[in-house]
Amino acid sequence: MRIESINVYQVLLPVKGGAYRMASSTVQDLDSTLVEVTTEDGLSGWGETCPVGPVYQPQHALGARAAIVEIAPGLVGQDTTSMRRLARRMDERLNGHNYAKAALDIALLDLAGQRLGVPVSTLLGGALTDRVPSYYSTIVGVPDETARIAADKVKAGYPRLQIKIGGRDLEQDVATVHKVWEAVGFKARIAVDANRGLTAAAALHIDRLCQAIPFVFEQPCNTMEEVASLKGRVTHPVYLDENTEDLNAVLRAISSGIADGFGLKVTRLGGLTKMVTVRDLCAIRSLPHSCDDTWGGDVIAAACVHLAATVEPRLLEGAWIAQEYIEGHTDPVNPIVVENGHIHVPQMPGLGVKPERSQLKAPVA
Ligand code: 0XW
Ligand code: MG
Numbered sequence: 001m002r003i004e005s006i007n008v009y010q011v012l013l014p015v016k017g018g019a020y021r022m023a024s025s026t027v028q029d030l031d032s033t034l035v036e037v038t039t040e041d042g043l044s045g046w047g048e049t050c051p052v053g054p055v056y057q058p059q060h061a062l063g064a065r066a067a068i069v070e071i072a073p074g075l076v077g078q079d080t081t082s083m084r085r086l087a088r089r090m091d092e093r094l095n096g097h098n099y100a101k102a103a104l105d106i107a108l109l110d111l112a113g114q115r116l117g118v119p120v121s122t123l124l125g126g127a128l129t130d131r132v133p134s135y136y137s138t139i140v141g142v143p144d145e146t147a148r149i150a151a152d153k154v155k156a157g158y159p160r161l162q163i164k165i166g167g168r169d170l171e172q173d174v175a176t177v178h179k180v181w182e183a184v185g186f187k188a189r190i191a192v193d194a195n196r197g198l199t200a201a202a203a204l205h206i207d208r209l210c211q212a213i214p215f216v217f218e219q220p221c222n223t224m225e226e227v228a229s230l231k232g233r234v235t236h237p238v239y240l241d242e243n244t245e246d247l248n249a250v251l252r253a254i255s256s257g258i259a260d261g262f263g264l265k266v267t268r269l270g271g272l273t274k275m276v277t278v279r280d281l282c283a284i285r286s287l288p289h290s291c292d293d294t295w296g297g298d299v300i301a302a303a304c305v306h307l308a309a310t311v312e313p314r315l316l317e318g319a320w321i322a323q324e325y326i327e328g329h330t331d332p333v334n335p336i337v338v339e340n341g342h343i344h345v346p347q348m349p350g351l352g353v354k355p356e357r358s359q360l361k362a363p364v365a
Contacts, residue, residue: 001039001080001115006072006104008065008365009034013050013297020052021139021195024168029321030295031061032134034330034355035068036363037107038079046113046355047103048303049267050296055191055266056195057242057294059099067100068242069365075104080111083273098246098270106303106351112295113350120351124142126356127309128245130345132336135290137193142165147179150188157340157349160189162218162263165206166197173202174209178261183211191317193218196242200226207234218263219243228258239263239289246270250271250278254285254311260315262289266303275307283312292320297330301352302345305336310347319343330355 009356013030020027046259048249054060064169076092078086086108090101103328113120121127138146138161148265150161154253163180165173179190184190192215198206220240223228230238241263247270253259266275275291282289283314291308293300308319321336321343329335331353336343346352 001041001043003037003076003078004040004081006039006076007036007038007363008068009036009074009360010065010296010364011305011330013322013326014199015293015326017140020325021141022056023052023140023195027155032296033061033064033068033103034299034360035103035107037075037104037111043111043114044109045109045114046078046298046299046351047107048299049099049103049104050294050300051099059268063097064100064103065364067097067337068103069093070094071100071104072365073234075334076159080108080115083108083112085222098274099117099267100270102267102271104292105273106299110350111274117349119347119349120272120303121309121345121346123309124272124310126242126312127306127345128311129309130306130347131342132305132345133159133316133318133322134341134343135162135191136324137162138164138304140164141176143172143175143179144179146176146334147183149342151183152186153341157342159341161195162320164193164195165216166194168271170202170205171209173206177210177215179204185269190215191218191239191263193241194217194220196222200229203230204233205264207236216261223295224253224258224319231258237261244269247274247277250281254281261287263317264289264291266291266293266300266307268294269361272303272307276310279307282315286311286315286316288317290317290320295322297322297326297354297355298336299351301329301336301354302346302353306351307341330359332356340352
């Protein structure tokens with residue numbers, strides 16, 4: 001079946017509670033891009049990409065839309081049978097820009113799943129579970145308040161917490177980690193995420209001052225080289241997130257032993273098809289990883305959950321979705337929600353979510 005049209009929509013997702021604060025940036029209003037790929041028989045597949053502001057990674061919302069506008073005309077008229085041919089076509093139209101190609105990759109898989117009558121997880125190799133764990137991510141905040149939120153979220157069923165630090169006095173970061181540990185202990189696994197915000201020296205101090213607390217240290221410093229310099233000097237396992245810019249970066253991190261695990265973002269890596277490769281590379285070296293995106297509504301959340309369902313459970317660090325920080329749903333009929341810290345994997349064909357048209361403004365392209 002041939003692609004008849006590709007529509008691009010802009011959706012604004014304000015942060016519930018006002019602001020999401022990380023070491024590198026604070027965001028208030030997220031600008032999401034939805035793509036709708038329609039085939040000649042009237043079937044539509046949806047994809048989404050939503051950078052968490054322009055500073056978290058070298059990607060931004062306007063860039064996503066500009067890249068999709070560059071790529072999409074090359075897909076119209078193409079047959080949807082071969083995902084590989086469509087991926088090649090995208091690369092022939094534009095070099096790089098994985099996060100834009102990701103939205104199209106997700107939409108094409110949604111279409112394929114609907115056409116074949118199977119959920120996207122089946123197309124990714126098959127689900128191992130029908131319910132995946134999530135994790136709660138705090139913002140950079142006051143230590144006592146962060147510890148209170150952490151304890152509440154563990155009570156609500158989250159098996160894992162990601163505690164944000166960085167971009168402020170060391171004392172505050174160290175106090176936050178201690179207070180969270182006192183509040184939750186072994187009841188949840190803890191990641192401490194500095195979002196590139198620490199110098200190697202500060203990371204070494206935090207590691208030493210929190211020595212007995214079993215956490216994984218996520219993206220402590222800005223570059224892969226700085227993070228590599230911590231190896232053998234810190235006692236906590238180190239995970240990479242923002243530095244995994246593409247498949248080659250993941251391969252480099254795994255082959256050189258820099259990372260003990262990863263916080264992975266589906267769109268940064270280029271979509272679900274590319275994430276299958278990353279998932280399988282991580283499995284070869286028993287490296288735990290999450291299945292997240294930086295932000296977005298139900299479409300990207302569904303994509304993350306389908307992928308997470310295919311990951312060996314002992315290696316799955318959870319699927320983070322932005323739902324806790326977003327008011328409402330793009331698909332109010334079949335929304336993707338966290339319940340007791342876990343998310344049900346949609347069983348319908350394709351992604352199992354569809355944005356409600358009445359909520360969408362006219363396409364921007
Ligand atoms: C927790 N997240 C997935 C949400 C924000 O995009 C930051 C991110 C992370 O792990 O860095
Ligand atoms: Mg992270």
